[in-house]
Amino acid sequence: MDRRWIIWAAVAAxxxxxxxxxxxxxxxxxxxAATRNTARFSALVFALALxxxxxxxxxxxxxxxxxxxxxxxxxxxxxxxxxxxxxIEPENRLRELSIEPLAVVTAxxxxxxxxxxxxxx
Numbered sequence: 389m390d391r392r393w394i395i396w397a398a399v400a401a402x403x404x405x406x407x408x409x410x411x412x413x414x415x416x417x418x419x420x421a422a423t424r425n426t427a428r429f430s431a432l433v434f435a436l437a438l439x440x441x442x443x444x445x446x447x448x449x450x451x452x453x454x455x456x457x458x459x460x461x462x463x464x465x466x467x468x469x470x471x472x473x474x475x476i477e478p479e480n481r482l483r484e485l486s487i488e489p490l491a492v493v494t495a496x497x498x499x500x501x502x503x504x505x506x507x508x509x
Contacts, residue, residue, distance in 0.1 A: 397458035426466035
């Protein structure tokens with residue numbers, strides 16, 4: 389397995405977070421921008437992983453499992469920004485102790501945790 393794809397995704401997603409905070413006026417604005425931008429970056433990595441599943445381009449198709457794992461890393465960093473935003477943003481719904489936010493977070497982490505098991509299938 390070529391781990392460069394996974395490391396690339398982690399470094400790039402961390403760079404997106406750093407740039408989001410650096411370009412913002414406040415911590416809250418930075419957290420909001422980081423959440424939005426890491427979601428977009430994660431979607432780009434997912435689209436790339438999905439596209440190579442069709443076997444094109446051939447050079448990338450050989451790295452489909454690594455690109456899937458790179459998506460998991462990028463999306464994990466996105467989840468970290470969501471938690472960071474919830475810690476900073478006073479009216480964030482994730483701060484509520486109710487069943488709905490708990491169920492949503494648990495389901496999303498569960499789906500993300502299942503992906504590494506199927507990445508090589």
